[in-house]
Amino acid sequence: MFRTTSRAVAAAGLLLTLGLTTACSTGQESATSDAAPAAPVSGKISITYLQKQGDQEYFVGEAAGAKARAAELGIDLKVVNLGNDANKTVSEVQSAIAQKTNGLIIVVPDPAVGPQVVQTAKDAKVALLTSDDQICATGPAPASCGKDDLVARIGFSGEQMGGEVGKRAAEEFKKAGWSPADTRIVSAWKQDVTVCGDRVKAAKAAFTAGAGAEVKNIDVATDNTPTGAQDKIAATVTANAGVKHWIVWGCNDENVQGGVTALENAGIGADNVIGVGLGAYLACKDWSGTKPSGMKAALFINGKDVGALAVQTMYDKLKNGKDFPKEAFAKTTMVDATTWKSAGVSCS
Numbered sequence: 001m002f003r004t005t006s007r008a009v010a011a012a013g014l015l016l017t018l019g020l021t022t023a024c025s026t027g028q029e030s031a032t033s034d035a036a037p038a039a040p041v042s043g044k045i046s047i048t049y050l051q052k053q054g055d056q057e058y059f060v061g062e063a064a065g066a067k068a069r070a071a072e073l074g075i076d077l078k079v080v081n082l083g084n085d086a087n088k089t090v091s092e093v094q095s096a097i098a099q100k101t102n103g104l105i106i107v108v109p110d111p112a113v114g115p116q117v118v119q120t121a122k123d124a125k126v127a128l129l130t131s132d133d134q135i136c137a138t139g140p141a142p143a144s145c146g147k148d149d150l151v152a153r154i155g156f157s158g159e160q161m162g163g164e165v166g167k168r169a170a171e172e173f174k175k176a177g178w179s180p181a182d183t184r185i186v187s188a189w190k191q192d193v194t195v196c197g198d199r200v201k202a203a204k205a206a207f208t209a210g211a212g213a214e215v216k217n218i219d220v221a222t223d224n225t226p227t228g229a230q231d232k233i234a235a236t237v238t239a240n241a242g243v244k245h246w247i248v249w250g251c252n253d254e255n256v257q258g259g260v261t262a263l264e265n266a267g268i269g270a271d272n273v274i275g276v277g278l279g280a281y282l283a284c285k286d287w288s289g290t291k292p293s294g295m296k297a298a299l300f301i302n303g304k305d306v307g308a309l310a311v312q313t314m315y316d317k318l319k320n321g322k323d324f325p326k327e328a329f330a331k332t333t334m335v336d337a338t339t340w341k342s343a344g345v346s347c348s
Helices: 010-016 057-073 086-098 111-124 158-176 194-211 226-239 253-265 281-288 304-318
Strands: 048-054 074-085 104-108 129-132 152-154 182-189 217-222 245-250 273-279 295-301 327-329 332-334
Touching: 048 057, 048 086, 048 304, 057 074, 057 104, 057 304, 074 086, 086 104, 086 111, 086 253, 104 111, 104 304, 111 129, 129 304, 158 194, 158 245, 158 273, 158 295, 182 194, 182 226, 182 253, 194 245, 217 226, 226 245, 226 253, 245 253, 253 273, 253 281, 253 295, 273 281, 273 304, 281 295
Parallel strands: 048 074, 048 104, 104 129, 129 152, 152 327, 182 217, 182 245, 245 273, 273 295
Antiparallel strands: 295 332
8 A cells, every 4th residue: 555755855844844833632532733723614615635546446445435425515525646756745735725625635655745744734724634644743754753743644543453464364373273383474564654563563463362372473674565565575485495384464455465476476375375464455356266365364444434534524624623533443344255245345
């Protein structure tokens, strides 16, 4: 879901935000963001939804969910695909403000643009909400950001998602009867994306608790794409030629799909691979055919739910003055080859 992007805008963003006040208030239930000081809108509401990688399956679904909810609420909604261009993020935010949008919902290609986006929205008195990935008002790295400086976010709980992945991987490991001595875990993710780190950390803890055994873990830094993960994990497999059994998880389906492919190309059979995806939009493709796959399960995260919830949350803010929650989460469902269709996974 995430790719490497340029950080050319980071320095400029930081200069713009020296002395910037906090983006969110304290408190578990709601956040009154200084980045969202807009007064309630009395007429028709206009919202701009800016997404990284807008042609990726998850974000296509997210846009569809946002559009459907906007139609129900009578909102003018514009969806913009930012691709992986951090510089385009800033220019599209400025363009949306110039077009008199009332609210911005954004999935950033690079969290380093966060401070500049926050300041731009604040100066224009336009409400700002993030979906999926976090951004910080006072610095380029959400992982180093104080909780009060994180912009309100709609998405999924990284801890909950990772925990479900680790739990299912442990179940599959115990069912397979593998020895920890000749098994390795690959944890693959883009390591500057905060929500990815949350997912992987939780997966590790849940696996250890569920498996009742210590299995050596290998962290693999990727760009969160299938090909990027495949290349990096292939090198890891080559460096660990004596390993018989492999468990693969990561930030998203892309990482796990890349890992499963790398293992298959290395001649490791599907019976010796436990891949647990996160998203299910790529995992389901393995389950659509008759060929055995190392992708044993995946956590279904429905982008439509996030898009709809983000639009509803922005509407409640703009129409009724309701404070943004610090975070709001959509539901998830674990699926496999026998359940993905009935769960409603879209597999194109």
